[in-house]
Every structure is written in C-alpha cells, then in structure tokens.
Amino acid sequence: MTFIVPIGPQHPALEEPAHFRIEVKGEEIVGVDLRLGYNHKGIEQALSDRSYAHGLYLSARVCGICNSTHSLAFTRAVESVAGIECPDRARYIRVIDAELERIHSHLLWAGIAAHEIGFTTLFMLFWRDRELSLDMRELLFGHRIYASGTYLGGARVDIKEKDIPQLIRTLAKLEKSVKHYIDVCTSDRTIIARCSGVGVLKKKDALELCAVGPTARASGVDFDIRRDDPYAAYDEISFDVIVERDGDVLAKVVVRLREILESIGIIRQAIDAMPKGAIRTKFPENVPENEAVGRTEAPRGELMYYVRSNGTNKPERVRIRTPSYANWPSAKPMLVGGTIAEIPIVVASIDPCYSCTDRVTIVDAETGKFRIMTKEELRRLRR
Amino acid sequence: MIEALGYVLAFFVFPGILFASAVGLLFAGIDRKLTGHMQHRIGPPIWQEFLDVGKLFGKEDITPAAANSFVFNCAPLLCFGAVTAVMLLLPINSSQPVLTSVADLIVIIYLLNIPAVCMMLAGYASGCPFGTTGSSRYVVQLFGYELAFITAALSVAAKVGWSLSLSSIVSYQAQNGWMVSQVALIPAAIAILIAAQGKLLRVPFDIPEAESEIVHGSLTEYSGPKLAILRIAYNIELFVVAAVVVNLFFGGPVPHTIGGVYIPGVVSFLIKCFGIVVLSTVIRNIAARLRIDQALKFFWTFPTLLAAISLFLVVVT
C-alpha cells in the first residue's frame, strides 16, 4: 500500500516553499505530485505599471541569483522593440557581468548539492570560493548581488583599468580551485555512490519535456543560446558548450563545474578584446508600438522575455518564461523509480529557482485538482 | 550499606552521570570546533554543547497529540539510563570496573543496543512520517554494523582465551602490549572503527537521522527537556563507544611514566579516547552520506570480512 511523504512547504531540503507529495512503497517512489505557487508575487502586473527605466530594476529583482541575466533579457527585448543598438564596449561589459554571475550561481548550486548529500565540508569550501566571485562583482559594479551592470541603451558603469589586474588574479585562483573540485567530485567514492546513476533523464525525455540549460545538456541535448542565438558580444568570443551523455546527477555536476571554467575563459577573452569608447547611447522615453522577444542563457537555462509596447513609456505587457519553470516537468521521470533518499539531490540537480518560477498561476489540470482538494480540506476543518 | 552508598556515588558522580556527561559534552564540543577548522572556518566554542543542552532544558515540554505518549516520554530516559549504566561496567580508573561481578562483554553490547531500540520505538511512536522513515532506516542499519562490531570484539576475546571479561582483556594488554600491535588483530581494529562510525550515527552512516532528507529522523518530534536528555545520551554514547574500543584494542587505563612525569590511568585513558574521537571526526568530514542499501552492502562486505579474517587468524594461530 502506498504511503505519502510530504516534502514542503517547509523542509530543510528546500530553500523556498514548494509542495511535493511523493507516494512511496517502502523506500521506492511510485508517484510524484508537484504543487507550486507559494511565491507568487505579481511581477508581470507590476512591470506593466512602471516605465521601462524603472522596470529594468524590477526585472532584476525577480531572482536574487540570476539577476543580471533577467535585466539583460529585459534589455535585449526592449532594445529590440525600440530598435536601438548599444555601443561595442557596453556589449563586452554585459558579457563580463553575465559570466561573473554564472560563476557565482554554479558555485552556489554546487554547495547546496553537496549539502543535500551530507558532504558539509565541500559545501563550506564551495561557498568560500564563491566569495571570490562576489568580491569581484562588488569591485566592478558596486554590489555583490544586484550588480545592475546593464542599462537600457548600454552599460551602467565602466570597468576601470586599475581594477583589471585584481580581476585577473582572482580568476586564476578560482580556476585552480574549480579544477581541484572537479577532480574531487569525479573521484570521491561516496560522491560517486550517491550521484552516479541517480535521477537519470534520458535524452528522449529531455527533448519531449522541453528541458533547458545544464539539465538538458547533461542528457546530451546540445543547445546553448550563447552560441545558437548570440547576444551581447558572444558572437565574437570562442568557447565550448559542455555536453555530457549520461543524464544522471553526476553528469549535471560535471557540466556545471566545467561551465565555470568556460566562463573564466570567456571573461579573460572579453577583457582582452574590449574596445574603447562610449558605454551608452540615448534611449527614447516613449517607445513606438512593437513587440519582441529577448532570450538569454541564464545559469539555469533559456530565459525568455516577451515585451509589447504601445507608444507610451510603460510596456503594455511583459511575459517572462524562466528556465526553472521549463525544467520542473522533467523532475517526474527523474524521481519515479528512485528512493526517498534521492529526493533532495534529484530535485536540487535541476537547480530550481522557486522565485523565478512562481510569477504566474498554474492554470491547468494541476490547479483543478488543487481546487477540489482545498474544498475538501475546508470541509474537514469545519467539522 | 557503605557499599551501596559507594555504588550510588559511582552512578551519579564518577564514573557515572556527572563525569560521563562532562567528558561526553566536552568531546562533542571539541569535535564541532575541529570540524569548523577543517572546513576553514571558526567553529563554535568548546563549551557549545553545554550551552545547547542548558538552553533546551529551559524550553517547554511538548508531546504531540498523535504520538503514543508512554513510549514517546520513556524513550529518552531509557536511552540515558542504559548508556550511563555502561559507564559502570567499563575499566576507566584501573583494570577493575565499578560493578565487577556482571562486567561482561555481552552485557555491554546489549546495553549499548538499548538506545538504538529505544530510538526506533520512539520514531515509530512519534506519529509523523519522518519518524517512521528514520526508524525503518535505523533497523536496517542496526543489522549492518552490529555484525562487524560483535565479530571484532569476539576476535579480541578469542585472543585472551575466550574470556569475555573486560578486566582480563585489559590485564592481558598491560602485560603483552596493546592488542592493536598484534598483526592478526589489525583488521579487527579497522573493522571496529568503521562499525563504531555506524553505531554513533555519524557521516557517512548518519542515514537514520539525515538532516536534509527526513528532517531529523526519529528525533523529529522531540523538543525541550526530552531532546536535551537525548543529546546528552548521544554524547555520552560517543565517549562510551570510544572507551570500549580503547579497552579492547588500545590498552585501556594503564598508567605510564614518560620522562619522569607520572600519568595516572584515567588521564591516559581519556587521551586515548580523545584520539579515537578525533579519528572519527576526520572520517566524518571527508565523506558524503551513503544510501541505506549501499550502507548495508558496505557493512556486510568490508568490515565484516576484515573482522572475520581477524577471528580466523586468532583462532588458527
């Protein structure tokens, strides 16, 4: 007979509230039901109420970890709508901002994943090295988390010559540490016992369920917006897209850690190739009627902003599709057939960002079930 | 009359509740401080476990409505009592423990299993799914480490001519050197150290109380004074298991004279126990947690085989 283990809304494995109802037989999982929406903040409505300049700051605050990418995607969409091209130096500054954020996000994820499997030493060491990337963001842009490097029409601040040697030294330190961690994670017997063969997502499932980002790349799907639909200065920088075949948690760990090394290489190329010049062009107050889509490669996958303007200084409609929202359906084939012990690490391996996900209400069969449940619960409570 | 008073004093002060709690909580505090430094940060101060337990005693005592309150309330007290009773059966000061007539390896192993059984019952009686999952994992893990532990202990007993009394084992080591210096018993020493890590529920074997997976396993619904008693019991168990290992393999409480300074038996015993605790801390920090089926498979192959090899070598030679 099946037994339901509730994970969430409060659980040590989850950073933010979400509700999983996992049906188990002994230790084996036979069914998963996912309920989101605890974090709904009404951001899309708020973006339609503010001008584009103010909306830029609000879009950055959708998510704390991928904030540069959100503002970059919004900027890309709005600049397409207005038909404005930003200057060359600004494109390279945007690249440096986005890649520093990718490093910090992947190191944060690696620490959380290590904590889920009980390896607290690695958790502390990853987060110690993450401080180096946050110090760099503070040095270059003025804030550790909300760097706000982009601006409508260019970049917000310029990168000064005297900061570059410290950036290069820190990148060298980070590279050495991350190479050592890749070595540890692929050779440690307990990590391999917990991560290898666990939470496998086959390539067919990844393509059918539209998984994006490192979750899909670890299953063999070779797709990266930076290479396939280039933005900022990515078409002038050469880098590898890391793809693994196995699709288990260990493959996802390896993909993300190797992407940190690629990011370090990208930043070095950007520093060398950055042209001199202005960092901003004039951006009009009122944007003519148009609609456009801006896509970027967030640390978690493909992030899409749809913007429609109506001639005033406020957008008519902004629609955000975050990578975490696209990756949730792939949690089900990964979990069913496994054991309870694997739930935290498998859910963490999608790198879910709950804030990013819950800006919309889920209006499909799931909500229908939920509504009925609520009535029953209310009836029970009334007795 | 005086003898009974002596036993009561021994149970409450030395080597009973006061001494065992003080040393156990101190060892746990040092373990947390060392863990902090190994992870390149400052850990809590050494007195942190005392402060934690003191804070918990001041909290409200709550029993959940869905729990079986008789089992839920008695389990911590039974754990604590059993573990402290073992202290009276171990040679700590000299090769004679306090209760000489019943000091037997079998009694010690049984008494050390009572906390495990109590925690399993408490988990099932908690009335929450995390407690049930934690207890079922505990049952499986008990089958894993107990076999290796008992086989390793038996190989030491076999060496002393099949005597199960700890005092005779300690006296034998006082004359012939530590058990671990005999080549035939080195595999058993390794096996018992691994089994001890499982017995103490520390990474890589803290599966029944895996914090990130099932909140706190059997202990989830405990809070306030009951949790304080459980924590003291766990920390005394840390000291007791290290003490058993030291008595079996590392010489026990033998006084030494190094460089003209006389070190009494108790001090050398505490230093050796501390060494075992530090070893357990290092292992705790360099591994991830295993899954329960992987842990069971591991226990029944690696440590059990080592202990069996030792037993075979001792019996044959």
Place this chain on the structure above:
Amino acid sequence: MPRILPDVLKNLFRKPATVKYPKQRRELPENFRGKPVIDKEKCISCGLCVKICPDNAITLDEKTKKPRIWMGLCMMCGRCAELCPRKVFTMSKEFELATYDKYKAISE
C-alpha cells in the same frame, strides 16, 4: 585515498577564512553603493530626483523644497546620484542601517 583529505588536514593549520565581523571589517571598493548622502546646499529643487527614483523613495520637503530619502524604500540603485544635474546625491559606503524604528531611517 580521498582527494579531499589533504585539504581538510591543511585547513586545520591555516588561519580561518572567516572575517570576524564586527571586530574586523573588510575594505570596501570605491564603486560601492551604500546609503545616499544629500548635500542640500547644491540642490536647485528641480524635482527630477522624485521622478526618476524607481521606488518613489525620494520626496521634497514641503517648506524647504529639499529632497529627503526614506531608507525603508530606497534600494540603493544609484540613479539619483547619476542623474541629478547638480550632483546633490553621493553614494556613501554606509550599509549598516539597522534601526529600531524604520520610519526614522531617513537620509536628508
């Protein structure tokens, strides 16, 4: 032999990576965006700051017509410092803004 073991043993003898805040403090870089500081002498009361603040945190005082920022809403984005025509605002390095009554946290 686990590869993490040399790290762990080496860390035992190194100085911890912790900065013992608040007894020790880190050097802040010069771009750091802390609390905005207002120089009232330079202000010409044009009212631009009120319009450009994304949080509507800046108000002009009724009598003196000089700006005042309520830190409960300010997100320290730096737009006021950037766009003021007379450079009335500067982003200081102050970030320890905890207070018992948030309505008293005003920068003017």
